[in-house]
Amino acid sequence: MSPDCPILFSDEHLLIVGKPTGLLTVPGKGADKQDSLLTRLQAHLPDVRIIHRLDQDTSGLLVFARSLAAQQHLNQQFAERKTQKFYIALVYGHVPEMKGEIDIPLRYDPEHPPLHIVDYDDGQQALTRWQVLSRHAKSTRVLLMPVTGRSHQLRVHMQALGYPILGDTLYAPESAISLSPRLCLHAETLEFTHPVSLELLRFTWPSPF
16 A cells, blocks of 8 residues: 555454545546545455445545455444544634534435535435634634534535535635645544454544645
């Protein structure tokens, strides 16, 4: 693995890997979208199995299973929301409050792929808790704690709150995109239970921005 895709932990049951921005978690459709973190891992470890994903432009920690039993155990933890995920983001503007939560339903927008939109009638429940870490000249650094795991949840929720993420080419205005060459969203900390030892594990990969 390359230095930008570090393996932070490895045993016979699972891997903890850092995904850089710009890399797909799994292969996409089309010959130009076959490079992914999963395919890179499987080139060295054919038994690696997917558990969860990050957007292509989001960096951060991912856990992969190395057996069917471990995959099933980890999948159940994610489905039952027994895991904890903590993201760091830089958002456009100054968030006045220190913490809060966003409970806004979301759905995929088939007329404008790959966008997701707020939909109070037909959307799926989506809940994000947030906390301000620091304020800067044109941005606020926030800790984001998704309770649900909808696609693009953090990106759409921060846009809906009025503070889109810097560098977000899908949901932010040009003034926020121009402040960063990348999407400023990073999955920094991951907590879950080891599928065999049942030990509580916590891993952190510091934000690169």
